[in-house]
Amino acid sequence: MILSYVYKLRPSGSQSAKMESWLNMLRSTYNWCLADRIETYHYSFIQGAYCSLRTKAEAYPLTCCIVKNGATGNPWTHSGKKRNAGTIQDAALVDLKAARPWYKSIDSDVLQRNIARLNTAYKNFFDGRGFPAFKNRSNFRSFEYKPGRVKFKGSEVYLPKIGWMRFFNSRSIPDGFVIRSVTIRRKTDGWFISVRLEDKSVPELIPRPTSEVKTAVGLDMGLTKLVHCSDGSDIPNPRFATNQKAKRTQLIRQRRVSRTKKGSANRKKRAESVAKLHSKIRKRRSAYQWQVANKLVKKADAIVVEDLNIPGMVRRCKPKREEQTGRFLPNGQSAKRGLNRSILDASWGELINKIQYVAAKSGKVLLKVNPRDTSRECSACGHIDKANRDRERFICTECGHFDHADKQAARNIKHKAVVEYGLNLIKVPTDCGKPKQLNLFETPSAELTVPRRRKHDTRKGKRRVPGNLGRQLELFSQDMWNVSSTESPFF
Ligand SMILES: [Zn+2]
Incomplete structure (x- = not known):
């Protein structure tokens, strides 16, 4: 090994x-x-x-x-x-x-x-x-x-x-x-x-053969949540490089670099501070991903992910040109740039590599399936339609099956693996209706965060309280996908 x-x-x-x-x-x-x-x-x-x-x-x-x-x-x-x-x-x-x-x-x-x-x-x-x-x-x-x-x-x-x-x-x-x-x-x-x-006497890590797989979990990688699991739980995406604070720090430090004279000692110092920020972000992301990988691998014998083509996803838009004058027309690249950054920040490929390593180490296996139609197919009746999906909502146009779009995709991914690899899964009894939620970071309670900031604000009168903090916390605890289908506003 x-x-x-x-x-x-x-x-x-x-x-x-x-x-x-x-x-x-x-x-x-x-x-x-x-x-x-x-x-x-x-x-x-x-x-x-x-x-x-x-x-x-x-x-x-x-x-x-x-x-x-x-x-x-x-x-x-x-x-x-x-x-x-x-x-x-x-x-x-x-x-x-x-x-x-x-x-x-x-x-x-x-x-x-x-x-x-x-x-x-x-x-x-x-x-x-x-x-x-x-x-x-x-x-x-x-x-x-x-x-x-x-x-x-x-x-x-x-x-x-x-x-x-x-x-x-x-x-x-x-x-x-x-x-x-x-x-x-x-x-x-x-x-x-x-x-x-x-050490040649220690054998290489061998993942479990698919014939011995008893349980499986499908994972759908996303941006609002880093991972949606087929058992209904999800893992938050901390957006280490693209959150408000990191972006602001980067902007400030980058500006400091550009304000110094080229080739000067000061520029070198400033550039170092930018590099330090990036290395810090990298380390944080990697540590978080190891945690996530370990949590995910514990869930089942086989971990199923989509075989994503990430370089293809973050490719730049093709330039558009006016036929007569040859001038360049807007092609949507500026809008896509932000999305690309978020995708690269989530770094799904790195996460998948880590899951693969942890899985092999603990005698489990990572399976990859074709990502085609995973988010369009209805997991209840198998109807494939682009119209099934409306952002986070999934409503089947054929049978009316209603679900959270990404959880639905995760379930499809698991199903695909069962078909493609011929898995022989056993049924695990689930007694609780609500899925067990992984708590990697404690959710800050409103009482803890808000008053402290308010106090700071009134005394100094200089620092502005982020106005939408209350709104953000409200969204954070919103539990709109656990309503039963009879009470759902869509029926
Ligand atoms: Zn359906």
């Missing part, structure tokens, strides 16, 4: 300065090697040997055919085998250290892994991903050690060529696990070390 643990490092001043300088040097070699490969590719169409004006390196395009990833240097090994770009550039590291002795301060493994990183980027490109990009300070933030080089002892870690460094030992490495590769990463709030641990 492979685990990956992350610890926060506690480097001394000189150690962090050293790591910072390593990053700068490694970035420059990375960019140099990338430029070299691009250049060699273009030069390989030239007939005859040549010497690159920029790098002064010799290349022999006649002896080495056009390769999709070449590099300047000797393409042949002593044994007559051909080198690929990675090994040519690896061999050139000796020359690099001779020409620039300060590169000797970097561990040779780290230098080699840096070139391996470019190899991976190229490999990804040939597999259909984007072309490797030149790196700058903000997107080149890590370096890697090879397996077996880094040692752990108590709350200290030994990094070759840097020395013993303290770290926050937040969780101990389990017995029997061997340390594989180790990555050091600079983030906005300090340096981190991520360790890959492997």
Whole structure:
């Protein structure tokens, strides 16, 4: 089994300065090697040997055919085998250290892994991903050690060529696990070390086979509520990045950045505060999602979700143009932008990944179903119609079945899984009519929040009380979907 643990490092001043300088040097070699490969590719169409004006390196395009990833240097090994770009550039590291002795301060493994990183980027490109990009300070933030080089002892870690460094030992490495590769990463709030641990005797997590599934729960991801479950309960969406407060803080901090002079020390400081806000939001969201995933997995043997195409959902609207003049017409993108942000903030994909992991860990399974018609189909009679749904209300135009639209969708998702995967579910007796509600956060009571704010307002007379707070709380406790269908206003 492979685990990956992350610890926060506690480097001394000189150690962090050293790591910072390593990053700068490694970035420059990375960019140099990338430029070299691009250049060699273009030069390989030239007939005859040549010497690159920029790098002064010799290349022999006649002896080495056009390769999709070449590099300047000797393409042949002593044994007559051909080198690929990675090994040519690896061999050139000796020359690099001779020409620039300060590169000797970097561990040779780290230098080699840096070139391996470019190899991976190229490999990804040939597999259909984007072309490797030149790196700058903000997107080149890590370096890697090879397996077996880094040692752990108590709350200290030994990094070759840097020395013993303290770290926050937040969780101990389990017995029997061997340390594989180790990555050091600079983030906005300090340096981190991520360790890959492997134990071959421990089997990988295997999710439960579908034939053994006894109970299932369908989940419908949404924005007003993060998740609606097929058993009737739901989980609130705290909107970590798109709530009023976060948006306001972001606006203020972003404005502070734009008011400073470009390239100044103040701008750097301000930009850091924006980055800190984002990292805080990210951490909050991730912590909340782990909580939610654990709660959801406890519900049943199989957790069923829709196989959503999220990149497709947040795609920009197509530009509209006037035929005669070619001018751009409004295409609704400005309205969609807010929705896209909310979708990305809810980050359903991340949540699904976490559910999948927790499910596998506890011997359960995550099933994905086709999202087609889940919110349009009537769960009572199976009638599919777009008109069935009116925002949050679901009223079947065929049989008159009345339900909350998202809960209805969650039930459809569960039903789809039963059909698609051939699940053999047993009936669990439910004695209570009202579903059990998960309480992740306590709902603030009106008595607790309102008077305190009012008092502040009357004394200072400066801060405005949000006028719609009472209204918000009223909506929060509104329980309009628990009325029985006979009392419903729609009949
Ligand atoms: Zn119906």
